[in-house]
Amino acid sequence: MDRKADSAFLRQFAGVIAGFVVLTIALIFLARYIEPELAFDANPSQGVLAEQRIAAEGSVRYGYEAAAALAEAQATPAASTEDVVVDGAAVYDGLCKTCHAVGVAGAPVPGSEQMAARETERGLDGLVQNAVNGLNAMPPRGGNPALTDAQIQAAVEFMLQQ
Numbered sequence: 001m002d003r004k005a006d007s008a009f010l011r012q013f014a015g016v017i018a019g020f021v022v023l024t025i026a027l028i029f030l031a032r033y034i035e036p037e038l039a040f041d042a043n044p045s046q047g048v049l050a051e052q053r054i055a056a057e058g059s060v061r062y063g064y065e066a067a068a069a070l071a072e073a074q075a076t077p078a079a080s081t082e083d084v085v086v087d088g089a090a091v092y093d094g095l096c097k098t099c100h101a102v103g104v105a106g107a108p109v110p111g112s113e114q115m116a117a118r119e120t121e122r123g124l125d126g127l128v129q130n131a132v133n134g135l136n137a138m139p140p141r142g143g144n145p146a147l148t149d150a151q152i153q154a155a156v157e158f159m160l161q162q
Contacts (some may be wrong), residue, residue: 086150088158095142096155105137110162117162127160128153 061069062074092100092110099107108115118127131152134140142155 052114086148086154088151088154088156089148091151091155091160095144095147096159099138100159107138110159115159124153124156124160131156 005157099105100109103109108118122130128149130147131138132141141152
């Protein structure tokens with residue numbers, strides 16, 4: 001090929017590229033004219049919700065800061081069990097009722113002959129220990145490790161009264 005053909009090709013190619021650049025810029029301005037940007041602060045609660053969604057769940061501590069935080073956490077007494085409300089009906093309705101109301105996987109239904117037989121066989125303490133440690137398909141503490149022994153006993157007593 002000769003130089004004249006090469007320079008003609010380069011001029012045409014540069015013209016096509018420049019045309020595409022001009023077309024792109026024109027389309028950007030047209031799009032902004034047709035659909036202007038929305039103000040993000042139109043609804044202030046959206047910003048708050050976005051901040052909550054992207055907030056960090058926890059933090060990593062190391063060195064002296066970690067040692068100080070650990071010492072502080074160990075020095076602070078845990079929540080006392082005296083503050084926990086012991087309501088057998090609430091515990092039963094919130095957790096135990098799911099299986100015991102219909103007898104899922106052999107769970108004794110409150111007020112049934114099976115429940116009375118188990119009470120006679122094991123006694124109140126035995127039933128409470130079964131609930132604390134789990135039995136057959138029932139997980140320990142009914143699946144809620146936050147329940148105290150007093151709450152479990154209140155739930156068992158509530159079930160026996162039914």
